[in-house]
Amino acid sequence: MAEPEVLDRAVMETLRKLTTPGEPDVLTEVLQLFLQEVPPRMDRLRNACAVGNIEEVYRAAHSLKGSAGNIGAQRLMGVCRQLDEMGRAGDLTDAAPLVAALGLEYERVAAEIDRIIATDSN
Amino acid sequence: MIPLQVLVADDEPVSRTVVGAMLKKAGYPVIFAPDGEQAWQKLDSDDPPAIALLDWEMPGLQGPEVVQKIRSRQDQTPTYVILLTSRDSSADIVQGLRAGADDYVTKPANEDELVARVNVGARVVQLQTALADRVRSLEEALANVRALQTLLPMCAYCKSIRNDQNYWEKVETYFTQHSNVSFTHSYCPNCYERFVRPELEALEDAKAAQDRQRRKG
16 A cells, blocks of 8 residues: 555635635644644653653643644654554653654644645745 | 524534535525524524524533524424434434424434425414414404403493593593494484484475565565
C-alpha cells in the first residue's frame, strides 16, 4: 500500500472551500493555527512521557490526534492515536520511540504547511 | 426564518475552527466555547443557542456532563445536543446518548455529514418550538373556556352580570370580553307583541291625533 500523503489533498481542498466570501481564508487560518497550537502541546506530551504522567500523555496525545485529523495529517494522527491508546491503557513502556517519531512527522507536516501557505500567498 | 444559532465547544482550537467554518458556510451563526464550563455558561444564559456541538473530552466539564446539566433543566424547547467524539466504540456512543445527547458525530468531522446532522437538529428544534407555541395558545383558549364554565352572578331583574372585579356589566359586554362572541340586536316574536307593537301603535295614535289637530286648525 502506498504511504499516505503528509497532508491529505482531499482534506486541503475541503478546507479551502470552507471560506465564506469576504472572510479570511479558512485553510490558511487553520494551518497557521496548527503551527501555533501544536508545538506547546508536543512539549507537554514529551515532558509528561519523561516523568511518566500517564493522564497527561493521554490528554495531550488525544488533543494532538484531533488537530492532526482535522488537517488531514494522517501519519501524524496515526502516531498520536498509538500514544493516545497507550495513555488510555496506562502503559508507557513503548512510548519513547513514538514520541521521537511524533517530532519527525511534525517537522514534515510543518514543512508541507509552509509550502502550501507560500504557494497560496503567491 | 431566522437561522438557529449553534454553539461549538471544543478545547482543541484547530477542530473548533474547522467545525465552526463548516457551519458558517452552511449559513448558521456560530458561537464558540474553549471548555465545558464556558459552554455551560452560554447554554444556561437567557438566550441560549438552539443547537450545541460538544466535544466529549474537554478540561473541566466534559461533553456528557454538560449534557446532563442541560437535561436537568425543564425547558419547553430543550437544546439539541450533538456530541463530537473521536471515540467510536458502541459502548462510548451508548454512554453519550444515555447522558442525554440527541446525536453524535465522530472526529474528524466530515463536512457533509456534520451539516446534515445539524440540519436534522434544526428541524427538530423548529418542530418543538412550533409545538410549544401551539400548546401555549391551546392552553390560553382552554383557560377562557374554563372561565365561561364558572357560576356567573346575574341580576334577576336587569340581567346584568357581576364580573371578576365586582362590577355589574351588561350581558353583551361580559361575553364580548370573555369569548369570541359578538352580538347583533333584534327582537323575538313575544317581545314584538309585548313592547314593539304597543310602541308602534302609540306612535300611530299620536300621528293621527296630530293630523286631526292640523285639520281643525
